[in-house]
Amino acid sequence: MDVEPDATVWKSLLGACRMHKELEMGEMAAKxxxxxxxxxxxxxxxxxxxYSAAGRWxxxxxxRKLMKCRGISKEPGSSWTQANGKTHTxxxxxxxxxxxDEVIALIKEAGYVPDMSFVLHDMEREGKELGLAYHSEKLALAFGLLVVPSGAVIRIYKxxxxxGDCHTAFKYISSLYDRHIVLRDSNCFHHFVDGKCSCGDYW
Incomplete structure (x- = not known):
């Protein structure tokens, strides 16, 4: 680069390293x-x-211990959606x-396989699957399937x-339930329609 990379550049590189499992370069960007x-x-x-994705528990x-020692805390993950004039978190x-549970069972029948690389703690497989199933965005979407009328867009904010596992699950759900789902996360808008996302699986 012609200029000194700033934090935004390093964040982009670190995100790409997570996507492509480039551990060594990711360590450099994080430092x-x-x-x-x-x-x-x-x-x-x-x-x-x-590290978790690489099995380096x-x-x-x-x-995580270093974060605690330095007094740095991770913002808890939450998702919300609106229905009948109320916000549900x-x-x-x-x-x-x-x-x-019904939603997860259905998409598994269609070919969805939980991506264990997004589990952050070392535990038995069943525990890992449960942890992934109960991510906040999946809970918000399951609620949306119940309360948002068929044909209307389900809008979720995170x-x-x-x-990545939730992103894959949303694609399956949009196809199997024939729903248009819009997810606004901290990076961008994701529009899920017919099993595809507007981000092209790279965000």
Whole structure:
């Protein structure tokens, strides 16, 4: 580059490293961001995710410990949608939703396979699958399927970046339920129609 890369450039590179599982380059980008934005949780979380995806659980735990030592906390993930003039908010791990299990079972029959690389903690497979199933954006979408009339767009908002597993699940759901789903995450708008997303699977 002709100019010194700023934090935005390093964040973009780190995001691409997560997408392409480029661990070594991701470590380099994260370390640059630790210097440029020492209180930003994003590079810590992304690097921890990279380690988790590579099965390097001890390194992922070290990054989380480093965050704690430096007094940096990750913003809790939440999603929300509107129905009948009210805003309904969802947080991950809420096991009270009545429809999510049915939705997950249906998309599994159609070929969906949970992507374990997006699980952040080392545990048995069943626990990993449950953790992925109860992400806040999936809960908001299951609720939307119940309350948003057929033919109307289901609109969901998320305070963080959508995970790759949820992104894949949304594509299956848009096709199987014949719904147009709009998800606004912290990076961009995703329009899911007929099993495809407007981002072209790269965001």
């Amino acid at each position: 640059e961001l630790f210097e440029l934005e020492p209180k930003n949780s994003m590079p810590y979380v992304m690097l921890s995710n990279l 001890e390194d992922a735990a070290k990054i 969802f947080v991950s791990e809420d096991r009270s939703h009545p429809m999510i 305070n963080l970046r959508v995970c």
